[in-house]
Amino acid sequence: MANVAVIGAQWGDEGKGKVVDWLASRADVVVRFQGGHNAGHTLVVGNETYKLSLLPSGLVREKLGIIGNGVVIDPEALLAEIDKVTAQGLRVSPATLRIAENAALILPFHGALDRAREAARGDQKIGTTGRGIGPAYEDKVARRAIRVADLAEPETLSLKLDELLRHHNTLLASLGAETFDKAVLLAWLLALAPRILPYAEPLWIRLDELRRAGKRILFEGAQAVMLDVDHGTYPYVTSSNTVAATAASGAGMGPGAIGFVLGIAKSYSTRVGSGPFPTELHDATGQLLGDRGNEYGTNTGRRRRCGWFDAVLVRQAVKVAGINGLALTKLDVLDGLSELKVCTGYRIDGALHHHLPAAPRAQEAASPEYEVLEGWKGSTRGARSWGELPAQAIKYVRRIEELVEAPVTLLSTSPERDDTILVRDPFEG
Numbered sequence: 001m002a003n004v005a006v007i008g009a010q011w012g013d014e015g016k017g018k019v020v021d022w023l024a025s026r027a028d029v030v031v032r033f034q035g036g037h038n039a040g041h042t043l044v045v046g047n048e049t050y051k052l053s054l055l056p057s058g059l060v061r062e063k064l065g066i067i068g069n070g071v072v073i074d075p076e077a078l079l080a081e082i083d084k085v086t087a088q089g090l091r092v093s094p095a096t097l098r099i100a101e102n103a104a105l106i107l108p109f110h111g112a113l114d115r116a117r118e119a120a121r122g123d124q125k126i127g128t129t130g131r132g133i134g135p136a137y138e139d140k141v142a143r144r145a146i147r148v149a150d151l152a153e154p155e156t157l158s159l160k161l162d163e164l165l166r167h168h169n170t171l172l173a174s175l176g177a178e179t180f181d182k183a184v185l186l187a188w189l190l191a192l193a194p195r196i197l198p199y200a201e202p203l204w205i206r207l208d209e210l211r212r213a214g215k216r217i218l219f220e221g222a223q224a225v226m227l228d229v230d231h232g233t234y235p236y237v238t239s240s241n242t243v244a245a246t247a248a249s250g251a252g253m254g255p256g257a258i259g260f261v262l263g264i265a266k267s268y269s270t271r272v273g274s275g276p277f278p279t280e281l282h283d284a285t286g287q288l289l290g291d292r293g294n295e296y297g298t299n300t301g302r303r304r305r306c307g308w309f310d311a312v313l314v315r316q317a318v319k320v321a322g323i324n325g326l327a328l329t330k331l332d333v334l335d336g337l338s339e340l341k342v343c344t345g346y347r348i349d350g351a352l353h354h355h356l357p358a359a360p361r362a363q364e365a366a367s368p369e370y371e372v373l374e375g376w377k378g379s380t381r382g383a384r385s386w387g388e389l390p391a392q393a394i395k396y397v398r399r400i401e402e403l404v405e406a407p408v409t410l411l412s413t414s415p416e417r418d419d420t421i422l423v424r425d426p427f428e429g
């Protein structure tokens with residue numbers, strides 16, 4: 001039996017929520033290890049729809065939820081989300097949710113700086129969620145972040161706020177944005193502290209115990225490999241490492257704890273925010289994919305850019321993230337299209353490339369080389385076995401497996417949890 005890490009293999013919004021929910025029902029513990037409340041997992045259980053940003057999805061299945069040290073935590077957003085899901089009937093308490101005492105906090109000036117910088121970038125904007133993720137990670141690496149455990153030490157908070165405000169107020173003022181007052185922030189933090197601290201602990205001890213007791217751990221990734229700060233389409237990325245290796249450092253465990261790495265990929269491509277997107281479609285087909293895919297909703301409420309499946313990028317994601325198997329989602333969105341295209345290489349200044357280069361101008365210039373596949377007439381929607389799929393749909397999936405050099409271990413054919421074809425149980429390794 002293995003633990004499982006679930007990560008996005010494209011630019012996010014691959015339909016992780018449904019897959020994570022399915023896996024969470026079979027796990028004992030669900031661990032978030034990077035990102036913050038920029039993430040968004042929609043889980044539909046019975047008549048209730050849960051939209052989680054920061055809380056681990058396992059809470060919906062009454063599994064222990066863990067927020068690891070690699071996550072950046074906005075304390076106010078966390079408490080608001082706890083209140084929201086509690087009103088929907090979930091039980092969230094220090095018995096069901098544990099938070100790493102060494103996780104860094106997102107503070108109000110992080111969001112303000114994120115938004116002020118985006119405004120100053122104009123056309124060059126990254127399209128961030130504006131929730132302060134980048135500036136919070138910057139403070140963590142710069143060794144001035146306020147961490148969860150600091151909430152128990154008013155003197156530490158006071159000293160850190162001095163340093164933080166020296167830095168942030170200077171930047172905010174230079175961008176023409178409002179600055180922050182130390183006394184107000186200190187009072188705010190001290191008021192939040194009693195509600196956050198009961199969840200905090202040295203998580204590595206608990207995780208070590210859970211692992212030794214043979215509990216099934218599900219590591220729930222947020223965002224996706226092409227948004228990874230090292231391996232993604234930099235600078236149009238998020239500010240954390242989203243690859244599976246981060247699950248270990250972001251939870252406080254050794255790399256051997258990760259187990260099976262399940263990459264989630266849509267059967268086509270989408271992207272929210274700015275940045276290179278070689279297979280993007282600006283025509284009626286792109287519009288159609290967007291309209292059909294949008295039934296699932298985005299976490300940020302922004303419209304997705306849509307395009308053909310990019311096997312070059314997903315193969316790259318498979319390699320850099322060590323993906324053992326793919327969960328292919330939203331196959332039904334392609335139903336009825338007469339032909340389908342899959343990107344197998346890029347032409348850049350006349351030369352053929354089989355990976356996306358790191359240089360921004362090369363990324364922008366990458367023009368896709370397509371393989372054209374026949375579409376299928378029947379419906380794949382709701383299929384629960386290979387026998388229910390049109391032959392061409394199976395061919396499409398098989399061709400994707402070959403091109404990305406990873407097996408499809410799970411196929412999702414509608415937003416419903418049980419509309420899934422399972423080829424191999426990731427927990428069996």
Ligand code: IMP
Nearest residue numbers: 012038039040127128129237238272273
């Ligand atoms: P940030 O994470 O708010 O800094 O945003 C950086 C980039 O990551 C932007 O392009 C966002 O649209 C994108 N992003 C962040 N979180 C998600 C997500 O959960 N799904 C899809 N895109 C995301």
